[in-house]
Amino acid sequence: MNKRGDLVSPMSPRLRRRTVLVALGALLLALALAPGALHADDKFIIVQSTTSIQNSGLFDHILPMFEKKTGIEVRVVAVGTGQALKNATNGDGDVVLVHSKPDEERFVAEGWGLKRHDVMYNDFVIVGPASDPAGIAALKDADEALEKIAKAETPFASRGDGSGTHRAEQKLWQDASIDAKKSSGGWYLETGSGMGATLNTAVGKHAYTLTDLGTWLSFENKGDFKVLVEGDPKLFNQYGGILVNPAKHPNVKADDGQAFVDWLISSDGQAAIASYKIDGKQLFFPNARPGA
Amino acid sequence: MTDFINAFKTALGLIVTLNPGLVEILFLSLKVSLSAVAIASVLGFAIGGTLAVYRFPGRGAVVAVLGALMGLPPVVAGLLVYLLLSNAGPLGVLQLLYTPTAMIIAQVVLVTPIIAALSCQACEDLLEEYDEQLRSLGASPRAIVLTLLWDGRYRLTSAVLAGFGRAIAEVGAVMIVGGNIDHVTRTMTTAIALETSKGNIALALALGIVLLATAVAVNAALMSVRRLALRLAYA
Amino acid sequence: MLDPTHPLNGLGTAFGSARAPLPVELRALNYEASGKLVIDNANLKIETRGITAIMGPNGAGKSVLLRLMHGLIAPTGGEILWGGRQMDRELSRRQAMVFQKPVLLRRSVAANIRHALGLRGVGRKERAIRVDDALKLAALERHASTPARVLSGGEQQRLCLARALSLEPELLFLDEPTASLDPASTLAIEKLLIDAQRRSIKIIVVTHDVGQARRLAQDVIFMHHGRIIEHGYADSFFDTPRSEGARAYLAGGLVL
Numbered sequence: 001m002n003k004r005g006d007l008v009s010p011m012s013p014r015l016r017r018r019t020v021l022v023a024l025g026a027l028l029l030a031l032a033l034a035p036g037a038l039h040a041d042d043k044f045i046i047v048q049s050t051t052s053i054q055n056s057g058l059f060d061h062i063l064p065m066f067e068k069k070t071g072i073e074v075r076v077v078a079v080g081t082g083q084a085l086k087n088a089t090n091g092d093g094d095v096v097l098v099h100s101k102p103d104e105e106r107f108v109a110e111g112w113g114l115k116r117h118d119v120m121y122n123d124f125v126i127v128g129p130a131s132d133p134a135g136i137a138a139l140k141d142a143d144e145a146l147e148k149i150a151k152a153e154t155p156f157a158s159r160g161d162g163s164g165t166h167r168a169e170q171k172l173w174q175d176a177s178i179d180a181k182k183s184s185g186g187w188y189l190e191t192g193s194g195m196g197a198t199l200n201t202a203v204g205k206h207a208y209t210l211t212d213l214g215t216w217l218s219f220e221n222k223g224d225f226k227v228l229v230e231g232d233p234k235l236f237n238q239y240g241g242i243l244v245n246p247a248k249h250p251n252v253k254a255d256d257g258q259a260f261v262d263w264l265i266s267s268d269g270q271a272a273i274a275s276y277k278i279d280g281k282q283l284f285f286p287n288a289r290p291g292a
Numbered sequence: 293m294t295d296f297i298n299a300f301k302t303a304l305g306l307i308v309t310l311n312p313g314l315v316e317i318l319f320l321s322l323k324v325s326l327s328a329v330a331i332a333s334v335l336g337f338a339i340g341g342t343l344a345v346y347r348f349p350g351r352g353a354v355v356a357v358l359g360a361l362m363g364l365p366p367v368v369a370g371l372l373v374y375l376l377l378s379n380a381g382p383l384g385v386l387q388l389l390y391t392p393t394a395m396i397i398a399q400v401v402l403v404t405p406i407i408a409a410l411s412c413q414a415c416e417d418l419l420e421e422y423d424e425q426l427r428s429l430g431a432s433p434r435a436i437v438l439t440l441l442w443d444g445r446y447r448l449t450s451a452v453l454a455g456f457g458r459a460i461a462e463v464g465a466v467m468i469v470g471g472n473i474d475h476v477t478r479t480m481t482t483a484i485a486l487e488t489s490k491g492n493i494a495l496a497l498a499l500g501i502v503l504l505a506t507a508v509a510v511n512a513a514l515m516s517v518r519r520l521a522l523r524l525a526y527a
Numbered sequence: 528m529l530d531p532t533h534p535l536n537g538l539g540t541a542f543g544s545a546r547a548p549l550p551v552e553l554r555a556l557n558y559e560a561s562g563k564l565v566i567d568n569a570n571l572k573i574e575t576r577g578i579t580a581i582m583g584p585n586g587a588g589k590s591v592l593l594r595l596m597h598g599l600i601a602p603t604g605g606e607i608l609w610g611g612r613q614m615d616r617e618l619s620r621r622q623a624m625v626f627q628k629p630v631l632l633r634r635s636v637a638a639n640i641r642h643a644l645g646l647r648g649v650g651r652k653e654r655a656i657r658v659d660d661a662l663k664l665a666a667l668e669r670h671a672s673t674p675a676r677v678l679s680g681g682e683q684q685r686l687c688l689a690r691a692l693s694l695e696p697e698l699l700f701l702d703e704p705t706a707s708l709d710p711a712s713t714l715a716i717e718k719l720l721i722d723a724q725r726r727s728i729k730i731i732v733v734t735h736d737v738g739q740a741r742r743l744a745q746d747v748i749f750m751h752h753g754r755i756i757e758h759g760y761a762d763s764f765f766d767t768p769r770s771e772g773a774r775a776y777l778a779g780g781l782v783l
Contacts, residue, residue, distance in 0.1 A: 054486075055486075059474075075474075075476050076473060077471035077472070078472065091378070092380075092390070196490050197488070197489050199491060200488065221493050251379050422630060424624075426646070428597060428623065429623075429643050430620045430647055442634075443634070
């Protein structure tokens with residue numbers, strides 16, 4: 001830079017400074033007003049749901065059908081079942097769609113939700129490395145598989161986040177009379193994360209883990225992992241839908257929320273769920289009982 | 293290694309085709325973070341300038357707390373704002389949870405301490421040089437603050453850049469108060485988290501590359517403004 | 528110690544009519560900083576209309592005395608009177624000060640003057656006129672929109688002085704304004720000071736430069752160890768210093 005004088009241009013500094021400020025202001029204003037980021041229509045509901053459904057891609061498949069039919073936009077907040085129910089208890093959602101029946105029933109019993117409906121199910125499966133160090137492949141009994149894993153002390157990745165999958169896994173250990181939690185930090189790894197993150201950890205650590213089939217089939221980072229145990233009735237994974245009680249939270253959009261629940265259990269909704277397939281394989285099986 | 297190569301290919305593909313999904317979330321990321329930084333700058337300059345000039349009991353404690361808050365974990369900022377905006381919380385009636393506005397608020401909480409603390413430092417350094425001269429000129433404390441903020445403008449742009457870097461990169465706060473809702477509150481970082489959890493490592497990484505490139509572009513833009521300011525405004 | 532029957536007392540009016548209220552008076556002034564008495568019972572009455580020089584070895588308390596008189600720091604004891612009035616904020620706004628190291632804002636040369644006038648509450652129109660006058664005075668018109676901090680040392684100090692004069696002070700303090708300047712720049716500053724004095728601005732300058740004090744000062748205050756040792760007409764101070772310290776100082780020796 002030259003020592004002095006050369007910096008002066010015909011445009012006065014004050015004017016140029018103002019030009020810069022105006023340009024910056026205009027940019028911010030444009031960003032704030034720009035369309036696209038926010039849907040203008042007010043007709044929407046918030047569904048507190050689980051990462052397992054979101055990660056499987058089911059919502060992307062069925063929600064456009066519902067929105068087309070009713071004009072109601074569905075905004076999905078995907079967290080673990082535990083957090084989804086907690087958020088709904090705070091009134092931060094209109095509908096919950098989760099998978100931990102005992103927790104759902106308590107949610108309804110405590111008055112936070114109205115009627116609970118079975119919506120669909122799929123299966124949990126135990127996945128693990130192809131080398132299968134604990135030798136659980138093709139076992140028909142989940143208890144036996146867990147016993148073998150515990151005995152061999154091969155790594156097992158648990159969600160550890162109070163989600164529906166975590167609850168189901170805890171129940172399996174309980175049925176097998178194994179206190180896996182005692183070995184937490186040893187061979188029992190609690191990730192405290194969502195299903196996908198836990199699968200990533202399991203693959204990285206060559207650890208067995210319990211996952212819902214939907215997330216597994218749509219998961220892209222499988223490495224050499226395989227489904228090793230499936231088909232045990234204990235691995236049944238039921239999803240339920242509940243409208244949040246508008247009496248507890250007046251902000252709940254009862255009509256639109258109920259419309260979504262009704263659609264899910266209607267023949268249209270059930271057919272939509274059944275039609276979602278990855279590589280020709282159906283991920284969720286509708287099992288609503290109309291009128292029940 | 294294949295993930296890396298795929299990531300760069302995917303990133304390039306997304307950019308070249310101006311993938312509408314990408315444009316939408318990138319736009320939202322920029323809108324949220326730039327708005328938050330703009331608001332946090334106004335607040336941060338005011339707080340920083342005031343702390344540098346005014347002397348009051350407890351000032352040292354405020355400065356220390358501000359310094360500590362620079363390291364506030366985004367998740368904590370998100371939780372605080374969630375508790376405020378939740379329908380069970382004091383501001384639930386505003387119905388702001390799971391909206392871009394909520395994300396802006398959370399990032400303002402996150403970024404304001406950074407900009408305030410750095411502005412305070414910049415103003416204090418200048419004040420050391422200017423104090424007697426300004427008081428000799430009869431400047432009121434308020435006039436001193438304004439003088440310091442204007443004369444410290446180069447360092448303040450650095451503070452703003454630091455704040456922007458923090459805002460555009462964080463995922464914890466926007467995830468909690470935004471909910472990562474598709475087409476509504478999904479940003480670059482929450483999309484990256486989602487794709488990672490889906491096991492789409494290459495796509496997640498590609499989004500990361502795009503985010504990084506965007507951050508570099510915004511930094512370059514702000515730096516050129518700063519250089520322009522430097523030329524106009526007499527360092 | 529100042530002699531109450533000092534020949535300077537009561538001679539102030541001899542220097543023609545002026546706006547600046549006089550005298551500048553210190554009464555039993557003390558200033559203590561971290562347990563040390565930096566100004567020790569200073570008593571002084573400045574009544575001359577011309578330039579007053581404050582001299583003395585390093586650490587004598589000259590700069591502190593200047594800051595006390597300008598109201599930048601508050602005395603821990605005693606009082607300062609100006610034209611019979613207790614020094615206060617309002618009075619200090621009728622003064623200006625130039626520091627040893629030029630303090631320039633990170634703005635243009637013109638903006639430095641403009642901002643100073645703004646802080647003193649000078650209206651927009653009047654400001655523009657005074658900025659032009661000050662630039663002319665300091666011969667810096669060419670550099671009006673140059674960043675102030677790229678000026679040379681002499682130009683910077685000229686700008687500081689012009690900025691101070693643009694405030695139209697009645698009393699101007701300078702703290703070793705030419706200590707780090709070359710002779711040409713020093714001469715330029717001195718010219719501005721003599722000119723300002725002709726316009727009836729009372730000037731009190733701290734200086735180390737005996738030659739400068741001889742060239743400028745009407746009266747000289749000699750300080751040592753926080754005390755005012757002598758105050759007298761410049762001629763008599765330089766020809767027949769009364770104190771040991773002043774004699775040693777003027778002879779260029781170390782003053783202990």
